[in-house]
Each structure stands twice: as C-alpha cells, then as structure tokens.
Amino acid sequence: MANPERGEATLRIGARDCILRPSYAALLAAEEDLGPLFGLVERASQGQLRLAETSALFWHCLVEREEVSRERVGEAIAAMGLAKASQPLRALLAQILKGGG
Secondary structure: OOOHHHOOOOOOOOOOOEOOOOOEEEEHHHHHHOOOHHHHHHHOOOOOHHHHHHHHHHHHHOOOOOHHHHHHHHHHHHHOOHHHHHHHHHHHHHHHHHHOO
C-alpha cells in the first residue's frame, strides 16, 4: 500500500495496484532520461507535460519496475484518462519539489 507521507502514490496497471515511490535513485534515473526535474515540474504546471514524460516518470518510480514495461505504464495512463492520472502525478511532483519522506 502506498504511503503518502513518503510521497508514494498508486497506479492501477491492469488488474493490479502498483506503488510509485519517488526515491532518490528513481528520480536520478528519471532526470537522466527526461532532463532536469525542475523543467519537468514547470512543464507540468503549465499543462505542457507530454504523455511520454508522464509515463516515463511513473515507470522510473515504480517499486516493482522490472515486471512492467514502459508501454504498459503508458497504456494504463491512457486507460484511466489524464484527469485520473493527474492524481499520482501531483503526488510525485509535490515530492520532487518539497523532498523529505
């Protein structure tokens, strides 16, 4: 179960709830893949975050990432819709900005 105090969120992939944990290692990998995280946060605040960026961030933050492809993460986001996907995205972005956890 996701722990919101640690900045964790849940993402439904297929029939399974997966935990997104913005650990230091996960965020380093996401930054290497997507560029500076502050830029990612800025694009999100302006409504300019692309689906590919969202799915990549989610994939890097998956606790059990080796079991799920990036494509499946993107398909899960598309299936739930952007409005519902914004809930875990907001949790991750807030953790990126405030740190702690």
